[in-house]
Amino acid sequence: MAAPETAPLDPMAPLVARVTRRHHDAPEVFTLELEPEDPGALAPFAPGQFNMLTVFGVGEVPISFSGDPVDQNRLVHTIRAVGPVSGALTELEPGAAVGLRGPFGVGWPMAEAEGKDVVVVAGGLGLAPLRPALYRLFAERERYGKIVLLYGTRSPDDILFRRELEAWRGRLDAEVEVTVDHAMAAWHGNVGVVTTLIPRCSFDPAQTVALVCGPEVMMRFAIAALMDAGVAADDIYLSMERNMKCAVGFCGHCQFGPVFVCRDGPVFPYARLRGLLALKEL
Amino acid sequence: MTFPRKVVREQPTQRGLMGSEKQAILDAEGLQALLTALKARGYRVIGPTLSDQAVIYDDIETLDELPRGWRDEQDGGHYRLVESGEDRFFDFVVGPQSWKKFLHPPQQTLWRARREGEAVTVTPEPAEPERFAFIGVRSCEIHAIAIQDRVLIEGPHADPHYRARRQDNFIVAVNCARAAGTCFCASMNTGPKAESGFDLALTEIDGPEGPLFVAESASAAGEDLLGELPRRPATPEEVAAGTAAVAATARSMGREMPAEDLRDLLLRNLEHPRWEEVAERCLTCANCTMVCPTCFCTSVEDASDLTGQETSRSRRWDSCFTLDYSYIHGGSVRSSTQSRYRQWMTHKLATWHDQFDSSGCVGCGRCITWCPVGIDITEEVRAIRDSERDPVSES
Numbered sequence: 025m026a027a028p029e030t031a032p033l034d035p036m037a038p039l040v041a042r043v044t045r046r047h048h049d050a051p052e053v054f055t056l057e058l059e060p061e062d063p064g065a066l067a068p069f070a071p072g073q074f075n076m077l078t079v080f081g082v083g084e085v086p087i088s089f090s091g092d093p094v095d096q097n098r099l100v101h102t103i104r105a106v107g108p109v110s111g112a113l114t115e116l117e118p119g120a121a122v123g124l125r126g127p128f129g130v131g132w133p134m135a136e137a138e139g140k141d142v143v144v145v146a147g148g149l150g151l152a153p154l155r156p157a158l159y160r161l162f163a164e165r166e167r168y169g170k171i172v173l174l175y176g177t178r179s180p181d182d183i184l185f186r187r188e189l190e191a192w193r194g195r196l197d198a199e200v201e202v203t204v205d206h207a208m209a210a211w212h213g214n215v216g217v218v219t220t221l222i223p224r225c226s227f228d229p230a231q232t233v234a235l236v237c238g239p240e241v242m243m244r245f246a247i248a249a250l251m252d253a254g255v256a257a258d259d260i261y262l263s264m265e266r267n268m269k270c271a272v273g274f275c276g277h278c279q280f281g282p283v284f285v286c287r288d289g290p291v292f293p294y295a296r297l298r299g300l301l302a303l304k305e306l
Numbered sequence: 307m308t309f310p311r312k313v314v315r316e317q318p319t320q321r322g323l324m325g326s327e328k329q330a331i332l333d334a335e336g337l338q339a340l341l342t343a344l345k346a347r348g349y350r351v352i353g354p355t356l357s358d359q360a361v362i363y364d365d366i367e368t369l370d371e372l373p374r375g376w377r378d379e380q381d382g383g384h385y386r387l388v389e390s391g392e393d394r395f396f397d398f399v400v401g402p403q404s405w406k407k408f409l410h411p412p413q414q415t416l417w418r419a420r421r422e423g424e425a426v427t428v429t430p431e432p433a434e435p436e437r438f439a440f441i442g443v444r445s446c447e448i449h450a451i452a453i454q455d456r457v458l459i460e461g462p463h464a465d466p467h468y469r470a471r472r473q474d475n476f477i478v479a480v481n482c483a484r485a486a487g488t489c490f491c492a493s494m495n496t497g498p499k500a501e502s503g504f505d506l507a508l509t510e511i512d513g514p515e516g517p518l519f520v521a522e523s524a525s526a527a528g529e530d531l532l533g534e535l536p537r538r539p540a541t542p543e544e545v546a547a548g549t550a551a552v553a554a555t556a557r558s559m560g561r562e563m564p565a566e567d568l569r570d571l572l573l574r575n576l577e578h579p580r581w582e583e584v585a586e587r588c589l590t591c592a593n594c595t596m597v598c599p600t601c602f603c604t605s606v607e608d609a610s611d612l613t614g615q616e617t618s619r620s621r622r623w624d625s626c627f628t629l630d631y632s633y634i635h636g637g638s639v640r641s642s643t644q645s646r647y648r649q650w651m652t653h654k655l656a657t658w659h660d661q662f663d664s665s666g667c668v669g670c671g672r673c674i675t676w677c678p679v680g681i682d683i684t685e686e687v688r689a690i691r692d693s694e695r696d697p698v699s700e701s
Binding site for chain 2: 034035036037038039040078080081082083084104106107110119121123265266267269270272273274275276277279281282284287303304305306
């Protein structure tokens, strides 16, 4: 999937957007809805792409789109407060100004997945970059085979997007499983890491595209389980995370072996990263 | 919104004076006339000067500012300037700085934002075109500039600041009549003779009354300028003397890179024990990346006034040797020295080919000279290569 031609004249200068809504999803996780002051200046985003978001005077971080790609006027980003910039972003109130550059990167292979079973494996905040793909899958349900969503978090409190998860679980044309690493007695669902759910699901491995996003260790185990189930390395896609300062291939920070995660990714077919993911500290 | 994928700039033409009868001789007076003519044409003239006991590129107006009569001694972790006792203008090789200091400066403001009431206005820092004339650019450095062009202006996005500083350069190359102890351009196919990418090239030879320069042009601008200078046609003997000097330089490289199969050699040895061994010496000081003429990595810093009304973002050179470089929440991806050295060296010599269709190394030797512990990139490659040949140390 080619990234749309989106670079403004100065690729490093942000546009101004306003926070229109702020929602608390889970401990330290907030979803911001943004509206650019000049909506015409932005190219449409595709599921899996990201924006660079600036808190003026604090800094800039890459954040994936987590909203519905049908609604291109609402730019939705789900952010965990883990550092100075992401922390400041999650504290912004409606009306606050945000700097915005994007959309950047290569997203999920929605076209390649058509006609195939789609297995979505998400860990923790990894559900956020996958949500635009899920919106698309369900909006265009007839284009795809079976849809399987496997989602794991550390605890029940960390589960994101409960409303959507419940709606998708209620569908007869999708298999949705949620699991947590640790739970108290009140939890009646699955317990255990998300990758253990993979062998239990039914899909046609020869006709499956898998979309995987989560911590790197979780993605490595998910790949192993998917390949054990018979899914080809070419058909497993993962979204990588690396330090990014520019998102346009100038700053060098996001290199992962030969690839620039910002420009060549963040979504890659596993076949392209095979051999690299197994190396420590690459 | 579209953006040109390739920068539009004047390509040096090949209608230069290539035949020996077209090669001209400049003396010192001609060289001074060159500097004066460039300044008269509106160029900011930059050349080698003596400063802080090193050859430093800086603004020059007269020949007196050139390090005439000085020579550099270079080796792993060693750089000394000595008086050569010879009357030559360009008897040294490359110093700690490269032309990236001017084309891709260490610090660059990117934009400023101003808040007035609720309104926020972002103003990109204007890209300020500078007409640089670079005097004494070595062949390895011409290759380095071409490599940074590929990274910063010839990819899907273009850096407006680099483009503005790069688009109207006048490059006066100097063919190296001497190699330093850390030079290895001959094995990287990047020198010592400048083959293209310049306007004028000079080869310094000894004349009866002082240094002379065999000059040839490789662009229309170079040919025009040369035509204005006091000069005379070169004799076949003078041309031969220049050619011989450069050929002797190629034979006297202080180092040699085992260049064959280099990319694949490193990529199949990403877990070689040598990375651990070199990490015991490497201080992760980042000197090699700062002096490297092709290293392009940057980080950004935001600033704000006390009220938060005025904010700005600037970028500065960064290095893959810092912990911060690979930091994502939870820690750095490359927390060990060996992983950072491996990143630098395998990027430079291997994955650069995947990204930009060339090596990222031009054989200038700066990373060897300016490494405080004298780590030698050619020696590190050789160690890995030799381990594959020697079954005893194979691991």
